[in-house]
Amino acid sequence: MKIVALVGSTRRNSTTRKAAEIVKKEVEKHGITVEIIHFAEVKLPIYEGDLDKEDYPLVVKDFIKTVAAADGIILASPEYHGSVSGVLKNALDYIGAREMSGKLAAIIGTAGSQLGASNTVNTLHQICRNLHAWPLPQSPTIPASYEAFNLDGSLKDEKLQERLEKLGLKLAEELKMRVK
Numbered sequence: 001m002k003i004v005a006l007v008g009s010t011r012r013n014s015t016t017r018k019a020a021e022i023v024k025k026e027v028e029k030h031g032i033t034v035e036i037i038h039f040a041e042v043k044l045p046i047y048e049g050d051l052d053k054e055d056y057p058l059v060v061k062d063f064i065k066t067v068a069a070a071d072g073i074i075l076a077s078p079e080y081h082g083s084v085s086g087v088l089k090n091a092l093d094y095i096g097a098r099e100m101s102g103k104l105a106a107i108i109g110t111a112g113s114q115l116g117a118s119n120t121v122n123t124l125h126q127i128c129r130n131l132h133a134w135p136l137p138q139s140p141t142i143p144a145s146y147e148a149f150n151l152d153g154s155l156k157d158e159k160l161q162e163r164l165e166k167l168g169l170k171l172a173e174e175l176k177m178r179v180k
């Protein structure tokens with residue numbers, strides 16, 4: 001079984017990546033592999049509506065193939081202007097129900113403010129609905145993300161750390177029930 005995690009930040013030292021790594025670590029305890037696609041490393045061009053799929057650049061074809069082959073997905077986004085980051089939305093524009101229908105999704109958000117990224121996770125829930133995917137209801141968000149992490153990548157707030165780990169556990173459990 002395999003999960004792909006999409007990290008919607010272009011920063012190498014991304015707090016969203018750190019959050020995704022916590023979920024990945026928990027999922028992998030249950031024998032499920034998680035491949036992280038971090039858009040600081042994988043650069044997808046802007047979605048081009050006039051381009052036929054056969055003419056997509058290799059990086060896009062590989063991206064679509066990876067998502068299609070995964071049994072589940074982790075969507076992790078920083079909140080940008082009250083919504084999903086452009087780079088994640090652009091990546092998802094290449095994806096359709098053909099690749100996502102029936103798949104489980106775990107959603108996490110990070111935010112610079114104390115308010116958290118609830119708008120972002122709500123938007124990702126909507127996107128999942130449109131892709132016919134099944135987002136887990138638990139969708140933790142990390143407020144004041146720049147100050148939220150210890151040097152070892154764990155969260156300073158132990159309860160929040162636990163919520164991310166529980167999300168990973170739930171994703172692994174649900175996946176094992178669905179994918180035989």
Ligand SMILES: Cc1cc2nc3c(=O)[nH]c(=O)nc-3n(C[C@H](O)[C@H](O)[C@H](O)COP(=O)(O)O)c2cc1C
Pocket residue numbers: 009010011013014015016017078079080081082083110111112113114115116145146
């Ligand atoms: C263009 C842009 C817009 C942002 N808009 C918001 C916002 O609306 N609300 C908020 O709380 N933080 C906002 N932030 C802060 C980011 O959400 C926050 O720093 C995030 O955790 C960064 O993620 P990263 O470390 O993975 O890059 C914004 C940052 C950028 C660069």
